[in-house]
Amino acid sequence: MTTGSGFTPTPFRHDHDGERLSGVYGDRGGPGTATAVLLHGAGNGNKERLLPVLNEFAAQGCRTLAFDFSGHGESTGQLRELSLRRRFEQAVSVIDAYVPAAGPLIPVGFSMSGQTVADLAAHYGERVAALGLCSPAVYAAEAWDVPFGDGDGRFSEIIRRPDSWRTAPALDALRAYRGRAVLAVPGADAVIPRAVTEAVGSALAARSRFTRLVLPDAEHRLGLWFREHVEDRREFVTALLN
Numbered sequence: 707m708t709t710g711s712g713f714t715p716t717p718f719r720h721d722h723d724g725e726r727l728s729g730v731y732g733d734r735g736g737p738g739t740a741t742a743v744l745l746h747g748a749g750n751g752n753k754e755r756l757l758p759v760l761n762e763f764a765a766q767g768c769r770t771l772a773f774d775f776s777g778h779g780e781s782t783g784q785l786r787e788l789s790l791r792r793r794f795e796q797a798v799s800v801i802d803a804y805v806p807a808a809g810p811l812i813p814v815g816f817s818m819s820g821q822t823v824a825d826l827a828a829h830y831g832e833r834v835a836a837l838g839l840c841s842p843a844v845y846a847a848e849a850w851d852v853p854f855g856d857g858d859g860r861f862s863e864i865i866r867r868p869d870s871w872r873t874a875p876a877l878d879a880l881r882a883y884r885g886r887a888v889l890a891v892p893g894a895d896a897v898i899p900r901a902v903t904e905a906v907g908s909a910l911a912a913r914s915r916f917t918r919l920v921l922p923d924a925e926h927r928l929g930l931w932f933r934e935h936v937e938d939r940r941e942f943v944t945a946l947l948n
Contacts, residue, residue, distance in 0.1 A: 710893045715757075720773070722799040728780035729753065729773030731804050736798070740810040740835050740945075741769035743801060746929065747817030747841075748854075754778030755929040758936075759814070762943045768812065773800050784818050787931040789861070790850045793818075794825040801826075802850070812946060816837035816929050817897065818859075820906065821845050821881075824876035827883050836886035836946045841898050842906055844876035871902055880909035886943045887914040892924035917945050 713880045715730035720723075730753065742763035744756045753772040760770045775793050776783030797813075805811065811834050815823035820842020827834050849864040864870055887910045891903055921938055926932040932939035 713737075715760065715764075715772075717772060718804065719825045720803055721759065721798055725776040725781060725783040725796075727773050727776065727782075727796060727800060728781065729800060729804070730757075730760070731772075732760070732770040734764050735767050735769050737770050737806075738809070740800075740812050741771055741805045741810055742814060742943075743797070743805070744770070744772040745797060745813065745815045745819035745822050746772075746775070746778065746925065747819055747884070749925075750778075751816065751818075751929070753906075754779065755933055756816070758933045759929070759939050759943065762866075762939050763812075765945055768947070769805070769809075771800065771804055786855050787853050789847060790818075790821055790825075790852050793822050794829075797822055798813050798828060798829060808833065810835040811831060812836045812838065813948070814840070815842060815852050817926065818843050820823055821874075821876050824879040828879040834885055836885070836888070837883065838888045838942065838946050839894055839906060840890040840942075841895055842889070842903075844871050844874040844902065844906065845897055846870040846873065847875050851873075877905060877909045880906060880914075881912040883910070884913045885915065886948070887944060888917045888919055890919045890921060890928055890942055891920035892926060892928060893920065894924075895927040897924045912925040919945060 715732040719725045766772050774781040776903030777788050813823045813826045820839045854860040854861050
């Protein structure tokens with residue numbers, strides 16, 4: 707599996723909680739090098755569309771890691787059985803298996819994985835050297851442990867409730883974060899309400915070294931946008947590593 711400029715990450719299969727998770731990692735960089743952990747969004751999201759971003763981190767000297775959550779891509783499991791809690795636990799299990807112990811982390815989340823990045827920031831604390839959020843979503847606390855189902859169950863009911871996200875614990879985690887943060891915002895986002903994006907930006911601005919990167923011509927799926935727009939993905943990665 708090559709990312710397009712000669713860098714070939716190493717594939718792996720990781721067993722966790724009855725599922726086999728498919729991922730790739732790259733170990734460029736010496737001891738103490740930060741690991742960029744790329745987390746895809748919901749629906750048909752998968753690690754494949756993030757490989758050009760992974761490649762950019764590798765080109766700028768980072769270790770790299772990306773995987774498919776259960777029910778996505780090449781991982782086993784059923785999407786309807788996944789939950790925000792299970793996403794977080796899968797990410798922690800993969801990170802703890804493939805990132806050097808106590809090594810610095812740069813979690814980067816797309817869409818639903820904005821929530822997962824906030825969960826990881828709270829969990830790993832000062833190990834998070836920087837974090838990237840691309841069209842991020844955050845969710846009410848009561849949604850965290852509820853299986854996604856088939857789009858007509860309790861999870862969907864909770865997240866469709868007007869303003870349910872306003873008390874999201876993820877916002878508290880982002881307010882407490884003190885490292886480097888980059889929020890990538892598309893010019894037109896038909897999925898994430900503008901109020902959510904503004905709340906995430908305000909939370910990051912509280913304590914972090916925060917950059918808001920606006921991509922005027924992009925839409926919600928920034929993984930696909932970065933795949934096709936080399937300069938934009940380079941700007942995003944460079945902003946995170948500065």
